[in-house]
Amino acid sequence: MLWYNGGMKDILCAITEGETGEKFAAFYALLSEYNEKVNLTRIVGEEDCRIKHFYDSLLGEPAFLPGARCAEVGSGGGFPSIPLMIVRPDLEFVLIESVGKKCALVQRAVRELGLRAQVVNARAEEVARDAAFRERFDACCARAVARLNTLAEYCVPLVCVGGRFIAYKGEAAEEVAEAARAFDVLGVRLVSADRQELPEGTGARTVVVAEKFRPTPAAYPRGRGKERSKPL
Numbered sequence: 001m002l003w004y005n006g007g008m009k010d011i012l013c014a015i016t017e018g019e020t021g022e023k024f025a026a027f028y029a030l031l032s033e034y035n036e037k038v039n040l041t042r043i044v045g046e047e048d049c050r051i052k053h054f055y056d057s058l059l060g061e062p063a064f065l066p067g068a069r070c071a072e073v074g075s076g077g078g079f080p081s082i083p084l085m086i087v088r089p090d091l092e093f094v095l096i097e098s099v100g101k102k103c104a105l106v107q108r109a110v111r112e113l114g115l116r117a118q119v120v121n122a123r124a125e126e127v128a129r130d131a132a133f134r135e136r137f138d139a140c141c142a143r144a145v146a147r148l149n150t151l152a153e154y155c156v157p158l159v160c161v162g163g164r165f166i167a168y169k170g171e172a173a174e175e176v177a178e179a180a181r182a183f184d185v186l187g188v189r190l191v192s193a194d195r196q197e198l199p200e201g202t203g204a205r206t207v208v209v210a211e212k213f214r215p216t217p218a219a220y221p222r223g224r225g226k227e228r229s230k231p232l
Contacts, residue, residue, distance in 0.1 A: 012199070014087050015054045023086045023113050024054055030109055031077060038101040051202050056168070057083035059196050060141070060207040063166045066090055068138035071158045073124040074098075074145035078106045080168060081141070085115040093117040094137070096127050125221040128157040135160050135215060143168035148175040148208065149182040149231040156186040157216045164191075165210045171195075172206035182232035187214040 014020045028049055057080030064070065067090050072081040075095040085091055095110075095117055097103050103121045110117045120127060127133050140155040140163075148167055155165050165188055169175060176193050183190060188210040195206045221227055 011055055011058050012050075014058070015050055015083075020086050024050075024083070026113060027078075027082060027086070027109055030105065030112070034077075034101075034105040038099075038105065051199050053077070053079050054083050056080070056198060056205055057143070058087065059205050060084075060166055060168055061088065063164060063207060063209045064088065064091055064139055064141075065164075068092075069136070070094070071096060071127075071133070071137045071140040071155075073140060073142040073151070073154050073158075075106050075119075076102055076144075078109055079143050081117070082106065082109055082113070082115065085117060086113065089116070091116070094133065095119045096124050097121060098123045124154040124158075125223045125227065128154065128221050129223075133158055137163060139164045139166055141166040141168070146228060147231065148172065148179040150227045152179055152182045152186055152188070152210070153221045153227045153232060156188050156210075156212065157220055159188075159212045161187075161212050161215060163212050165208075165212065167208040169206045169208055171204065172208055176208060183210055185217070185232050186220060187216050188212045 015024050028046060060080060061084060069092050071094045073096050075081060075097040081093045081095055085093060095106050100121055103119050107119045134157055137158050137160060140158045142151055142155055145151055151167055152165060159165055172193055191209040191211050193206055193208045195204055197204050
């Protein structure tokens with residue numbers, strides 16, 4: 001259920017026109033309101049938001065298979081999950097965020113935009129050890145949370161065998177090489193690291209996709225900050 005053919009024009013139309021355009025406008029209004037209370041983003045202008053948050057989030061859309069049940073680690077302001085759900089109503093998300101005020105924003109966005117999502121106010125390493133969530137998702141994604149080896153330890157335990165870990169990164173070649181051991185330990189193999197340019201020379205985004213081929217060992221995630229202090 002891919003809604004566009006990979007072209008820049010199609011993504012921009014989805015953000016600005018029709019029913020999806022109306023939902024993106026409503027989401028931007030919510031972001032602007034909450035950004036005055038909570039430090040959600042330094043990107044406050046509407047056009048910058050469209051490119052650096054909305055457009056950016058949709059670059060990874062082809063990696064999400066039809067009807068996927070997804071998790072997002074470190075939802076923050078709801079990127080990439082909320083833009084993805086606006087254009088892909090077949091996707092269902094569990095949004096994992098440790099900061100309560102940020103949860104309040106995404107919960108309100110989910111309700112007002114009519115999205116299929118549950119918001120969980122907890123740390124990813126805690127959620128990944130809960131039998132209700134561990135290895136229950138077709139995909140787990142994250143954007144701008146941590147380096148790839150650390151991020152994999154947070155996300156991969158949530159993904160079922162045959163599912164996908166999807167990471168939104170900037171220039172990622174070094175991080176992909178660095179994460180090779182983590183991927184092997186956690187039970188995923190690299191499928192692609194697709195680098196694409198954002199419009200108007202505003203930078204590049206690499207969408208890293210890895211497929212899970214065996215269960216993650218019970219020891220992971222390790223917790224107590226070891227994912228960051230002693231990355232795999």
